[in-house]
Amino acid sequence: MKVTPWEVSGNINYDKLIKDFGVKHLPTQLPKKLQSNILFKRKTIFAHRDFEIILDCIKNRKPFVMMTGLMPSGKFHLGHRVVADQIILYQKLGAKIYLAVADTEAYNSRNPNLEELKKVAIKEYLINYIALGLSTKNLDFYFQSQRSKDGVKSNAYYSLANLASRHATFNEFKSIYGEIDPGKMTSSLLQTADMLHPQLKEFENKPLPTIIPVGIDQDPHLKIARDISQRIKIFKFQQLSSTYHTFLPGLNSGKMSSSDPNSYIALTDSASEVDTKIKKYAFSGGQKSLDEHRKKGGNPNIDVSFIYLKTFFEPNDNKLKKLHDDYSSGKLLTSELKAITVRKINSFLKKHQKKREKAKKQIDKFI
Amino acid sequence: MKVTPWEVSGNINYDKLIKDFGVKHLPTQLPKKLQSNILFKRKTIFAHRDFEIILDCIKNRKPFVMMTGLMPSGKFHLGHRVVADQIILYQKLGAKIYLAVADTEAYNSRNPNLEELKKVAIKEYLINYIALGLSTKNLDFYFQSQRSKDGVKSNAYYSLANLASRHATFNEFKSIYGEIDPGKMTSSLLQTADMLHPQLKEFENKPLPTIIPVGIDQDPHLKIARDISQRIKIFKFQQLSSTYHTFLPGLNSGKMSSSDPNSYIALTDSASEVDTKIKKYAFSGGQKSLDEHRKKGGNPNIDVSFIYLKTFFEPNDNKLKKLHDDYSSGKLLTSELKAITVRKINSFLKKHQKKREKAKKQIDKFI
Structure with missing residues (x-):
């Protein structure tokens, strides 16, 4: 079994992953609004870090943020629906939604055509999100490459990725990711900025609980972002929360892949x-x-x-x-x-x- | 003697530095327009990489770019004048000037107050540049943090830093810089973007000779940018040129330091x-x-x-x-x-x- 943000292979043993990554099983008692959701009910969402903070927000109607991203490539399929349904769930629960189109990453790693990436993001992703129930309420839908239209905001976002880099060591990247290179490191830092920037003064302007729902393979990104967030002293960041879902198998029971x-x-x-x-x-x-x-x-x-x-x-x-x-x-x-x-x-x-x-x-x- | 972008100490031996860094002595024959300039005449500018490309542009009136940056901290002093005079020289020679305020870097490493950084950049640097002869002709004066007002341009710039990271290895950074950490690496990558982005289609839109005048301690930044530039295949970059000047001694003959x-x-x-x-x-x-x-x-x-x-x-x-x-x-x-x-x-x-x-x-x- 190999489970990294860049490769998932072998027979997945989720109990072993929970131990290996150091995450926790979901609490058995969840608020009804969550428990009635099919993803929680069927334990597709099975583990977490600091999810109690979000449960408290839901219970006591306190403000919180949900942040996630999409990689604009290929068709929107059932595998993508797992996150999409969670976006819509949290939006209905009152969360402010930060939804990033990872076009800067896609541009550099896959497709150097920003216009095409934008088309895919809208035609394949946004339209499906809307059809699944996404509303404009409490939504900040943004393109990484365009986190810029407002000069001040743009600085805050890119500058945060830069700032984050000053609060981690190479050894830390290596121990968390196993294999790492400069490209993967900058990608990780940009994701750290995605996850933390809602709390900056240019955005929500306060430490705010933030839930990031991801596949368990993405946990290393969370680990780095969580570690860095608590070391930055010029802002005070509320620690990030995350939940982890299982991999939806592809038709052949292997990976559900946009390219096949x-x-x-x-x-x-x-x-x-x-x-x-x-x-x-x-x-x-x-x-x-x-x-x-x-x-x-x-x-x-x-x-x-x-x-x-x-x-x-x-x-x-x-x-x-x-x-x-x-x-x-x-x-x-x-x-x-x-x-x-x-x-x-x-x-x-x-x-x-x-x-x-x-x-x-x-x-x-x-x- | 220790000469890195982050530390200069000991007795400087420029001949040894030329050998160690693998740069070349300036040609003995320079065009009159350069030779008559006091910095060239007195060999304050003493070494180079691929400066012949720029000499050819000057001789044959071909377009070229001069790129440099300023770190907005402290007072503008004689040490800063060495670069300022070169900016104005190249502007008079017809170069398109790209002049970056390194506020993203300053913000993260020194002073988390963008407004104050902007004030220093204008009051201390820009005003002195203008008084020294800088004109608005062929000038792109920009703030790193604001390379963004035009969405498309901003993406190109930040995206290039990201792209650059995919064309270098950790070992390369280590061998070029000696000591390196994630913060220094992202700073280096942002400078690579500063140096190369004028050639992107969103800016000058062609491979274009680019001269970067720096203190010899900054050569590692050039080395990385030059190596990366030739590996990126989705754009064709003209190789960068650089010249190196000696360190202007501070009054006590040590470092001229803004903080003293x-x-x-x-x-x-x-x-x-x-x-x-x-x-x-x-x-x-x-x-x-x-x-x-x-x-x-x-x-x-x-x-x-x-x-x-x-x-x-x-x-x-x-x-x-x-x-x-x-x-x-x-x-x-x-x-x-x-x-x-x-x-x-x-x-x-x-x-x-x-x-x-x-x-x-x-x-x-x-x-």
Whole structure:
């Protein structure tokens, strides 16, 4: 198992990751507003650092910030929806949302065409966020490259990345990241600025609890940002909070990758594309033959269709349990489970794609 | 002897520095426009990298850029004048001038008050530049923190620092700088962006010869920027050129330091301040007693008054030679040499300070 911000491979053991990274299991008691959310309920979000601070804000209606970013490349797919749903959840809970388009990073590491990056950020990401429920209320949607239109703000942001660099050592980067080079280091520092800048006087102007929801592979960025934040003395930063979610498997149960269309369900896929992808590519936990399946039953925990239902598309606990049990017992066949999954996804996408059409008209309000 | 961008100490041996840094002596034949300049004539500017490219531009009236920066701290003193005079020289020779206020760096390393930094940059630096002859023609005077007012340009600049980081290794930084940490590395990368960004499409939009005049201690910044510039493939950068000048000694013959008023002559010092500073503090190459001086003579090469005359205030070669010879022979006393120096400096400052008053009214045209 290898889990770094730049590579995830091998068989993921989340309990070992919790130990290795030094993060904590989520508390068993969560406020109802969170517990009722499917990502918390199904433990897709499974670990945290200092999440109690945010729970206190939610409970006592105190102000807090949620910060996250998007890398504008490829299609917006189910893997991206895990964060998108959390953005919208926290926005509804009253958080001020800081949503960064990581175009400076994308520009330098992937695609040296800022206009194209902007197009992808809007067409693939922003429109889907809006369709999923993002509102303009309490939202600061910004491009890293354009954190600049207001001179003072821009300085504060880039200057913070620069300032952060003065509060860490090479050895620290090496011990936290394992492998590191100047490019990865500047990328890490820019993310530190993304996470901390909402608290600067040019932005929210006070130490403010900030929740950063990430995949567990991103924890090293949090570690560095948290360490640096407490060493900077010219500002007082409230320590960052974070939650960690599991990796949503790609169709073949490996990585869901923007560069392989057969690994993902995009939120713009047609009904027939979804049908083909699930039936043809979705990794199954079922047995090889019908007879064997009836006899031994399938394994829903490794079945990609079941995982998608559990993560997003079957919010009803009793129904999910029945699918789980029937599949395990062999009563439910892989083809039947897949058919249910296709139907559920397509029912969601049909509504979602209508909302996308409406969302297109609202873009101007967001940027 | 220790000569790094962050520390200069010991007895400076320029020939050894030329070898150690791997730079070259200036060509003996320079175009008249340069040779007639006192800094070239007196070999205050003594070494270079790829200066031939710039000589060709000057000779054939081809476009080129001069880039330099200022650290907005303390008073503008004679040490700063070495670069200021070169800015004005190259501007007169037709170069496009890029003049950076290193406020992002100053902000993070010294003074977390941007407004104050801006005040110092204007009151101490810009006004003196204007009084020394800087014009608005072909000038891009910018604040690092504000390389942002135009969104596109700002991205290009900061993004270039980020991009640069992807084209160097930690080992390279270590081998070039000797000692390095994340703060120094980000500072180096921002300077790389300062030096190279004029060639980007958002600025001059072509590979363009660029001369960077620096003190020899700053050469590591050049080395990194030059190496990185040739590795970046998504733009084609013309290799940077640089010249190196000697360190102007402070009054006590050590470092001229903004933090020690008795080490420098500020361009705002009054006539009586100059009188006191030279007579009381200027390190003398003369002998301890009058008798001994008459007998053995003084050493003009280590005499701070003589060095100031040679660097700035006695452009007439014959007159300078006479001072040199008379001082060496013991004919000219330290008190007499100092009196001449005071008179020359005060004659310059009287005119300069009148020009400063006029310059104050022109600031708006420059920023």
